[in-house]
Amino acid sequence: MGKDTQLNIWEVFIQSKSGLPYIHAGSIHASDEKMAMQNARDTYTRRGEGTSIWVVPSSCITASNPGDSEMLFDPSNDKIYRHPTFYVMPEGATNI
Amino acid sequence: MADEIKFQKRVDNGEYIEAKDEMPEEYRRHLIRQISQHAHSEVIGMQPEGNWITRAPSLRAKQILLAKIQDEGGHGLYLYSATETLGISRDELIKQLHSGKAKYSNIFNYPALNWADIGAIGWLVDGAAIVNQVSLQRTSYGPYARAMVRICKEESFHQRQGYEIMAKMMSGTKEQKEMAQDAMNRWWWPALMMFGPHDTNSPHSSNAVKWKIKRETNDELRQKFIDKTIPQAELIGLKVPDNNVKWNAKTNHYEIGEINWDEFHKVINGHGPCNKQRMNHHKKYHEEGIWVREAAEAYSKKKLERESLIQA
Numbered sequence: 001m002g003k004d005t006q007l008n009i010w011e012v013f014i015q016s017k018s019g020l021p022y023i024h025a026g027s028i029h030a031s032d033e034k035m036a037m038q039n040a041r042d043t044y045t046r047r048g049e050g051t052s053i054w055v056v057p058s059s060c061i062t063a064s065n066p067g068d069s070e071m072l073f074d075p076s077n078d079k080i081y082r083h084p085t086f087y088v089m090p091e092g093a094t095n096i
Numbered sequence: 097m098a099d100e101i102k103f104q105k106r107v108d109n110g111e112y113i114e115a116k117d118e119m120p121e122e123y124r125r126h127l128i129r130q131i132s133q134h135a136h137s138e139v140i141g142m143q144p145e146g147n148w149i150t151r152a153p154s155l156r157a158k159q160i161l162l163a164k165i166q167d168e169g170g171h172g173l174y175l176y177s178a179t180e181t182l183g184i185s186r187d188e189l190i191k192q193l194h195s196g197k198a199k200y201s202n203i204f205n206y207p208a209l210n211w212a213d214i215g216a217i218g219w220l221v222d223g224a225a226i227v228n229q230v231s232l233q234r235t236s237y238g239p240y241a242r243a244m245v246r247i248c249k250e251e252s253f254h255q256r257q258g259y260e261i262m263a264k265m266m267s268g269t270k271e272q273k274e275m276a277q278d279a280m281n282r283w284w285w286p287a288l289m290m291f292g293p294h295d296t297n298s299p300h301s302s303n304a305v306k307w308k309i310k311r312e313t314n315d316e317l318r319q320k321f322i323d324k325t326i327p328q329a330e331l332i333g334l335k336v337p338d339n340n341v342k343w344n345a346k347t348n349h350y351e352i353g354e355i356n357w358d359e360f361h362k363v364i365n366g367h368g369p370c371n372k373q374r375m376n377h378h379k380k381y382h383e384e385g386i387w388v389r390e391a392a393e394a395y396s397k398k399k400l401e402r403e404s405l406i407q408a
Contacts, residue, residue, distance in 0.1 A: 006186040007389060009177075026243065027177040029186065031392035032399065043173050046166065047250070066117045 007031045009058040012040040014050040022054055030055075107308050112238040115181040123307050127237050128182050129198070130309065135175035136193050137201035140374050142168045144208035145217060153211060160257050161214065167250050174243040181239045194379055202360065203286050205368030212265055212272075212279035218258015220280075220287040220325065226251045227321045228291065236308035259328065266332040273333070280329065281337040288352075289360045291318040322350050 007029040013022040025044040030036035036055040045053070064072055080086050089096060100120050106113065113119055142165050149165070152158035176186055192198035203221050208214060229251060232244045265276040292298055292314040304310040312320075329336055340353030362368070 004187050004190075004386060004389065005393070006190070007392065009180065026174055026239075026246075027180065028173065031389075032396040035392065042166075043170050046163075046170060063116060066114070 007035075010036040010040070010055045011058050011061060012044055013054040013056070014040075014044055015052040016050055018051055022052070025049075027058060028055075104306070107236050107306075111236075112241060113236055114238045122303065123309075124182055126304060126307070126309060127240065128179055128184055130304075131175055131179045131182075131237075131240055132184075132189050132192065132198050133200060135172045135179060135189070136198055137204065138168050138172035138175060140200045140204045140378065141221075142172075143374055143377055144204060144206070144370075145214060147208055148211065148214050151211070152214075157261075164218070164254050164257065167254065171243075171247050171250070174246055175240075178237075178239040178243045190382060194375070194382075196366075196375075199364070200374075201290060202363050202368065203290050204374060205363050205371045206282070206286055207370050209282075210275060210279070212262070212275040213283070215258050215261030215265065215276065216279035216283040218254050218256075219262055219328075220258070220283045221290070222251055222254040222258060223325060224287045224290045224321050226255055227317050227324070231310075231312045231317060234308075234311050240309075259332075262334065263332045266334060277334060280334045284337050285356065285359075286363075288318060288322070288355055289357075291315070291321070293357065293360075319349055322352060326350050 008031065009027050010030055011027050012025045014025045015022045025040075028036060028039040028043050030039050033055065037053060040053050040055050044050070076082070099118060103113075103118065103120060103123070113123075145161060145165050145168075149158060149161055152161050176189060179189060180186060189198070193200070208217060226248065229244050229248050233241055233248060235241045235244065262276050262280075265272040295313045295315045298314055305313065326336055326341065338353045340351070342351050344351050363371070366372075
């Protein structure tokens, strides 16, 4: 018997309520979009956890490397002027 | 070595380890073994209960049992998908199960003989599993911890439906009460064994605790289960099949008699009542499903080819 591939891996993202972001739930195996959608529904939304599902082949996702996190995220640490608390407001200013 | 110290520091700080993070090989191996064993247990655990779907005593009971077994299948899938993040394929995981390299929980090598067993399995077996799983929600490997959170949300229905069956039988006829007590007698000790050997005797515990894969030890978890379950048994009139059970007011814990570890080792080494049957069943249906997977793949390949022809 040859390799039993158990089909491709797809990542599943679920929106729990309209207006909210899609959150990663886990993965499933499927041969195409239709089966992926069906399996995602059966596996991750048996109790009304979702109003909408995205399925994406795992091979299509590019993830950052933990080793690169300094390079990627440190530059934002020294730009405190991106935060509203950086600015000095005149005494007595309201609603701002 | 420097990497291991760095890793330990992250674990000690309470950080979660993610799939692409650096981790000691032994941590990865331990997780693959533990999570896949957990996944296999969920899936093999569908068998003793599946046996009772067509014989459930009412439509209500049948619907509930179907939903519960579907959940177990789902839990297996959450856990397989968490194991796959560690770089092992589903195919390999199933092969390890079939070759006997990977184990599943010993408890499923016992038969479900009658309807009271369905109650006892839900109440005691799922009850013991929940104690373990609640603790694992804080395990150091992120994908495993997240799968546990999802599973815990669903498991309490399982335990409550089991206890409901037991409570109903204990308020029924003399025969029904005897059936419930008989199921209690057969499942109590195997349920206690689900937590594994005593801490002084547990081969995989020490690294697992250091790496925070395990957040509490076998004996600590077992004690939690005992303390929770004995009052539930007493409330509905079931007797714990252990003459040495007593409440210790000083420690605020129940004390129990000696666990029969010879039986535990006998069953884990393949000599339980159902080991062979469980594995043969899994192999049979796995192999009978091969053509379905192949057909699905052939279909999607053809579809892709047709689409690229249209575009060209």
